[in-house]
Amino acid sequence: MTTSNVNVWFKCDVGPDHRWLMSLRSSLEEVNSKDSLLMCPCCEGKKVSATNSLEGRRPDLAGMWCYEKNEEAGLRGGPGGVMAESEGRIWVEKEGRVWEVDVREAVQAEGLPLPPPLPKKEVEVVLVEEKEDVGGEEKEEVVLVPAALHEEPPVQEKPVLEEEQKWKKKFTKVVGALKFASGFKAIMGLGFGKKKKKKAEVVEIVEEVEVEVTADAKQRRENKASILT
Structure with missing residues (x-):
């Protein structure tokens, strides 16, 4: 009936x-x-x-089916068990990369879905020469620069060595002058006038070195800023 x-x-x-x-x-x-x-x-x-099904409508997309991730999500029937017009999401893999896509959008799109771009890595760059005294403590500036924009400045070994030798000579000159003043006074018993004259010469040398050091540090900061820019 x-x-x-x-x-x-x-x-x-x-x-x-x-x-x-x-x-x-x-x-x-x-x-x-x-x-x-x-x-x-x-x-x-x-x-x-x-x-x-996804396998019947888009066999090329079904070939990217990630069985491990989809089984974890509860899709155990494979690409033949998912309708091509469903509103769910599936996991696909290609060339060692695994990502999630919308089923309907992937089926209707032309070609295979592209993997998402890799996240940009950030490199921690410590500007040692940018230290400043803040309340009696040294403050170290830390800048995060994208790896793609971070480039090491060209290494110039010879000019750096010559620069170090120049400052080494100047500081050696200052230290030598101070030692000479104190030792000569102890041995010869210099008077107040000669001691004052020698001290003035030493102070003049120290001030000259401080001016050059300040100018050099300023130039280094400008160079570092231009490199980061």
Whole structure:
């Protein structure tokens, strides 16, 4: 009887797996409500099949299926168990990289989905020469520079060595002058006038070195700022 609750199998000619189980009463009610048409659930997108699955619609995309990540997400049927028009997300892999994509967008797009760009790494650059005294303590400035923009300045060994030798000579001269003044006083017992004259010469040398050191430090800071820019 057409009003029976017995379940029977129906099939559709669109695909070999377009088959579904339904009671006679339900099928009759559906036919009466849809103008004498019994709709196939596979064609309507209510049931996955070979024609509407991801594997059937986009075999190239199904080849990027990441089984490990998708099984963790509960998708254990493979690309043949996911409808191409579903609104879910799946994990794909290519060339050792794994990322997540929207199923519908990936199917409708032309070509294969591209992996997201790799995040830019940041390199911590410590500007040692930019230390300043703040409240009696040294403050060290730390700047984060993207790795792609960070370039080491060219190494010029010879000018650096010559610069160090120049400052070494000047400081040696100052120290020697101080030692000479104190030692000569102890041995010869210089008077107040000669001591004052010698001290003035030493102070003059120290001031000259301090001016040159300050100018050199300023130039180094400007060079460092231009490199970071």
